[in-house]
Amino acid sequence: MFVRNFFIYVFLFCTVFSSFAMVYDNRFIFLRERQLLYLNDKKHSVILDGFVATASEAVRNDETSSIPALFGVFDFNHYVQAFVKAGHQNPLMPGETIPTTFIKPTAKMQAQGVALSFYTPLFFQNWLSMGINSFFMRVNTFHDFRLDPSVDDYVRHMLHDVGLSRDQATRYGFGDIDWCLRFGYERTHYFKFRSFNIGARVGALVPTGKKRDISIPSSIPFGGNGHWGMYGALDGLFEVREDLKVGFLFRMSKRFPLTDRQRLPLQNEPGIFGVIAGNARVNPGFTFVFSPMIAFENLRPGLGASLSYTMTKHLEDKWSDARSGACAIPHLLDGDPVVENKKYIPVNLEQIEKLSSWGSDYFTLQVFYNFGTLEKDMQAEPIISFKWDIPVSLFVTDNIFKTHKISLGIECAF
Numbered sequence: 001m002f003v004r005n006f007f008i009y010v011f012l013f014c015t016v017f018s019s020f021a022m023v024y025d026n027r028f029i030f031l032r033e034r035q036l037l038y039l040n041d042k043k044h045s046v047i048l049d050g051f052v053a054t055a056s057e058a059v060r061n062d063e064t065s066s067i068p069a070l071f072g073v074f075d076f077n078h079y080v081q082a083f084v085k086a087g088h089q090n091p092l093m094p095g096e097t098i099p100t101t102f103i104k105p106t107a108k109m110q111a112q113g114v115a116l117s118f119y120t121p122l123f124f125q126n127w128l129s130m131g132i133n134s135f136f137m138r139v140n141t142f143h144d145f146r147l148d149p150s151v152d153d154y155v156r157h158m159l160h161d162v163g164l165s166r167d168q169a170t171r172y173g174f175g176d177i178d179w180c181l182r183f184g185y186e187r188t189h190y191f192k193f194r195s196f197n198i199g200a201r202v203g204a205l206v207p208t209g210k211k212r213d214i215s216i217p218s219s220i221p222f223g224g225n226g227h228w229g230m231y232g233a234l235d236g237l238f239e240v241r242e243d244l245k246v247g248f249l250f251r252m253s254k255r256f257p258l259t260d261r262q263r264l265p266l267q268n269e270p271g272i273f274g275v276i277a278g279n280a281r282v283n284p285g286f287t288f289v290f291s292p293m294i295a296f297e298n299l300r301p302g303l304g305a306s307l308s309y310t311m312t313k314h315l316e317d318k319w320s321d322a323r324s325g326a327c328a329i330p331h332l333l334d335g336d337p338v339v340e341n342k343k344y345i346p347v348n349l350e351q352i353e354k355l356s357s358w359g360s361d362y363f364t365l366q367v368f369y370n371f372g373t374l375e376k377d378m379q380a381e382p383i384i385s386f387k388w389d390i391p392v393s394l395f396v397t398d399n400i401f402k403t404h405k406i407s408l409g410i411e412c413a414f
Contacts, residue, residue, distance in 0.1 A: 023176050023205060025229075025253060025287040025314055027358045027400045028220040029053050029111055030389045031175070032291070032310055033133060033249075047117040049135075049387075049409030055401040056108045059393060067107035068143060068217070070399050072270035072351050076101040076151050079273070082266040083158050085345060086275045091154045098150060105145045107218055109401060113137025115409075127185070131201075133178040141218040142168035162275045169219040175209035176223030180233075194239040205229035205253065214263050217272040227255035227284055243297040243304075248290075255284035259322045264347040271352040276345065279322040285315030285357065302373045306366045313396050317356035319349040359396030364389050372413075383411040 023031045030053070058067045068074070077100055084090050092098070115135035122128045144167070147155055159165065180203030190196040209223030231253030239245050259281045263274030293308035323344075365388045372381035389405040391397070 023178060023223050024251065024289050024312055025224060025255065025284070026221065027314065027360065028055070028109065029139075029401070029403055030310075030360070030362055030391070030405050032362075032364075032389070033117070033178075043121070043381075043413040045117075045119040045411060045413045047115075047409060047411045049115040049117075049407045051111075051113055051115060051405055051407040053111040053113075053403050053405040054109065055403040056106075057402045058400060059391075059397050059402055060399055062393065062398070064402070066104060067109070067401060068105045068270065068272070070401075071272045071355060072265075072268060074103040074105065074270055074273060075268070076103060076155065078267045079155070079158065079269050079275075082269050082275045083162070085266050086162070087345075088158070088161055088275075091157055098154075101148060101151050103145065103147060103151070103155065105143045107141065107143045109139065109141045109218075109220065109403070111137050111139045115407075122181075127183060129182045129184065131178075131180045131182060131203075134174070136172075136174050137222065138170070138172045139220065139222070140168070140170045141216075141220060143218045158275075159273070163215050163277060164217055164273065166216045167218065169213060169216040171210055171213075171219065171222075173210040173222055176229075177204075177206035177208050179204050179206065180231075182235075194241060196238055198236040199234070201231075201233040201235065203231050203233070205231065205255070211260075214261060214277055224255050224284070226260055227258045227282070229253055229255035229284075233289075245295045245297070247293040247295070247308075249293075250291075251287075251289040253287045253289075257281055257283040264321070264349070265351065266345060266347055268348065268351055271355070274347075276347060278347075279324075280349070281320045281322040283318040285317050287312065287314045297370070298373065302370050304368050304370065306364075306368070308364045308366075310362045310364065311359070311394075311396055312362075313359045315357055316353055319353050319356075321347055321349070355399060358399035360400045361392045361394040361397045362389050363392055381413045385409055385411070 055067065058065050058070050060069055076098065080090065080092065113135050117131065117133045119129060119131045122130055145155065180201045182199045182201045184197060184199035186197045188195050205224060205228065207224055207226045207228055209221065211226045212221045213219040231251055233249060233251035235247070235249045237245060237247040259279055261277060262280040263271055264276045264278050264280060265271055265274040266276060269275065289310065289312050291308055291310040293306060295304060295306035297304040299305060366385055368383055368385035370383045387407040391402045391404065
């Protein structure tokens with residue numbers, strides 16, 4: 001009874017305080033679900049994973065680059081033009097010129113967290129089940145400009161004046177809630193499989209996670225940056241022969257449009273360094289996920305290993321200017337229009353849209369130990385696992401952080 005009550009309290013914790021573990025559409029940290037190796041459709045399952053993640057490089061145009069380069073090239077002269085266009089005083093003295101200077105800031109991201117998932121059958125025997133996924137994490141990010149002395153004072157002065165005065169951010173919080181219903185079909189000795197389990201899922205993505213702080217260029221969102229979303233998925237787990245299983249996941253998700261305060265570039269400055277802060281309407285693109293898996297059980301009694309591959313492709317987001325009066329003014333005319341006693345200045349969102357599409361390829365190595373194979377009458381049937389998510393460049397990798405993630409967790413069915 002104690003064990004059962006303990007997991008009931010864990011479930012209540014998940015339901016009230018849950019965040020995300022299956023968002024997939026975050027290109028900064030690889031946030032995938034743990035594929036279940038044992039589909040306990042007639043039992044409750046609780047999964048607890050502790051993880052650490054780190055990234056100091058990114059991939060853009062099939063090449064390794066610095067993380068800030070994902071958002072565009074920081075050209076000093078372009079930034080001065082945008083700075084002046086936004087109404088700020090030119091930092092250069094009259095007649096002063098500086099040769100074109102491309103600033104290449106470096107950056108790093110480190111994260112630690114705890115993920116919690118809960119699955120339970122509902123009714124219709126084992127045909128309908130529900131899943132809730134959650135985690136809490138701490139993320140530290142920072143940019144290091146290492147500027148040339150000839151432009152150091154100018155750049156820091158301009159960033160301060162537009163409200164970008166911090167290079168580092170340490171943030172704590174939950175992410176987006178991922179809630180789903182799964183309609184499953186299970187049979188034994190079907191299509192030459194020892195066991196056959198296939199299911200379809202519909203789910204909701206609730207934006208409870210921290211959003212990106214637009215005053216800190218290095219900050220990242222903990223989920224979908226405030227956007228509600230929904231998804232559909234197909235998954236399967238098949239026992240080919242004793243101690244050998246294969247599985248797959250195919251998923252398509254869509255976040256809904258949201259009008260929110262964003263950094264808006266005037267020239268071609270990187271979006272995270274945009275000289276204007278104002279409302280923009282963002283309509284995120286679709287995200288597609290394909291993930292096959294193979295698992296070998298009982299390499300030694302209770303010991304197993306699995307290998308999975310996850311390909312994620314996020315299509316281009318659509319941005320539009322949503323500042324007061326902006327939609328009613330298609331272009332600037334002689335005698336600039338005035339909106340709320342401020343001069344309306346058109347923004348350039350082309351580069352932000354172009355760089356919003358991305359793709360990732362990951363291999364996940366997992367070693368697990370199933371205590372349930374040793375003691376058939378165990379009440380909780382725990383499985384301990386170690387996972388390593390490894391970024392690779394195979395098919396779609398572009399515009400992402402090269403984030404390595406290590407997880408240590410336990411799964412219990414009761």
